[in-house]
Amino acid sequence: MSTAAKQALVLLVGGLLIGAVILRLARKRLLSTRYAIGWLVIGGMVAVAAALMPFVGRLGRLANMTPTAVLLTMSSVLLLAISVQLSISVSLLQERLRTTAEAHALLARRLDELEQRGRV
Amino acid sequence: MSGHPSVLVVIPAFNERDCIGGVIDEVRAAGFDCLVVDDGSRDETADIAAAHGAAVVRLPINLGVGGALRTGFRYAHFHGFTTVVQVDADGQHVAEHIDELLTALDDRDLDLVIGSRFAADSTYRMTYVRRLCVRLLSFVIRHSGKADISDPTSGFRAIRSPLLEAFAADFPAHYLGDTFEAVLVAARRGYHVGEIPVGMRDRQGGRPSADLHALVVSMLRACTVLLTGTTFDLPVRPPQVPT
Numbered sequence: 001m002s003t004a005a006k007q008a009l010v011l012l013v014g015g016l017l018i019g020a021v022i023l024r025l026a027r028k029r030l031l032s033t034r035y036a037i038g039w040l041v042i043g044g045m046v047a048v049a050a051a052l053m054p055f056v057g058r059l060g061r062l063a064n065m066t067p068t069a070v071l072l073t074m075s076s077v078l079l080l081a082i083s084v085q086l087s088i089s090v091s092l093l094q095e096r097l098r099t100t101a102e103a104h105a106l107l108a109r110r111l112d113e114l115e116q117r118g119r120v
Numbered sequence: 121m122s123g124h125p126s127v128l129v130v131i132p133a134f135n136e137r138d139c140i141g142g143v144i145d146e147v148r149a150a151g152f153d154c155l156v157v158d159d160g161s162r163d164e165t166a167d168i169a170a171a172h173g174a175a176v177v178r179l180p181i182n183l184g185v186g187g188a189l190r191t192g193f194r195y196a197h198f199h200g201f202t203t204v205v206q207v208d209a210d211g212q213h214v215a216e217h218i219d220e221l222l223t224a225l226d227d228r229d230l231d232l233v234i235g236s237r238f239a240a241d242s243t244y245r246m247t248y249v250r251r252l253c254v255r256l257l258s259f260v261i262r263h264s265g266k267a268d269i270s271d272p273t274s275g276f277r278a279i280r281s282p283l284l285e286a287f288a289a290d291f292p293a294h295y296l297g298d299t300f301e302a303v304l305v306a307a308r309r310g311y312h313v314g315e316i317p318v319g320m321r322d323r324q325g326g327r328p329s330a331d332l333h334a335l336v337v338s339m340l341r342a343c344t345v346l347l348t349g350t351t352f353d354l355p356v357r358p359p360q361v362p363t
Contacts, residue, residue, distance in 0.1 A: 096181045100181055103180030
């Protein structure tokens with residue numbers, strides 16, 4: 001088997017593996033559908049990445065980098081973007097949690113006041 | 121008191137201060153108890169709703185229609201209602217048709233009945249793309265073999281026990297989860313799902329919370345849900361003991 005074919009096979013299996021893991025997590029309700037879709041798309045891109053190899057080679061020649069360097073750079077940028085997106089999600093959740101905690105506390109206080117009034 | 125003591129009309133509302141008063145008046149005039157679930161509105165929706173005589177639950181954060189509805193289902197279940205009628209806060213649903221929904225529940229022994237917008241006398245207009253998406257979703261449900269629903273994204277529907285308790289326990293909060301996905305999963309789990317044609321009006325004011333982009337995205341997720349079978353938990357319909 002040629003190197004290119006081996007590469008293509010590894011990428012295909014890798015992509016399918018990612019897909020299988022994500023589906024398993026989604027079925028166990030550990031991943032919301034939103035993130036499942038995102039990761040399935042990434043898995044799909046990995047699986048067919050072999051077809052994009054010539055494009056990567058051209059980019060490498062343009063930027064004076066080896067194809068491997070190009071791929072590493074692209075992967076790093078992708079992982080960075082995912083990290084930032086998750087940071088944004090977490091920040092949003094923190095704000096919503098804070099609002100809910102405040103509402104909960106004020107509600108409990110109102111209940112206490114009503115109960116006091118009932119007793120006197 | 122209302123003429124239908126075991127029926128609760130649930131109206132999820134997000135920034136609907138222009139329409140909510142009129143909707144509540146119409147529902148109460150039709151003789152129903154009314155609960156408005158304020159989905160973290162930034163305007164006076166909750167206050168206006170209370171002033172018009174509806175019971176109001178104020179969510180501290182915005183959960184989306186599904187989240188607001190599940191809150192309504194939990195309220196209904198806790199207070200002993202056996203049937204919930206979902207009515208939109210934008211005035212598109214006509215309160216006089218609620219009786220038709222309830223009659224269909226009884227006559228056809230249904231757990232969930234949907235008021236379909238595709239009726240002859242409807243003045244309701246829908247963009248071509250939207251109509252196409254709805255047709256696609258309808259085809260998917262029909263293809264699953266469990267139910268024949270031409271308008272699975274309609275929010276005008278009635279739900280009763282035992283499906284009401286099941287939804288109170290778990291119900292999707294994402295866009296189209298509360299309409300299309302809920303219908304599909306309920307049908308798959310053995311609940312009796314049906315549909316009747318009703319006329320609807322155009323939105324009476326305010327702004328819709330979903331747009332074309334959201335619709336396309338949710339079509340994608342609907343496909344994913346079908347392919348992967350990842351969806352919300354719903355217990356299989358328990359056998360009903362005839363009384």
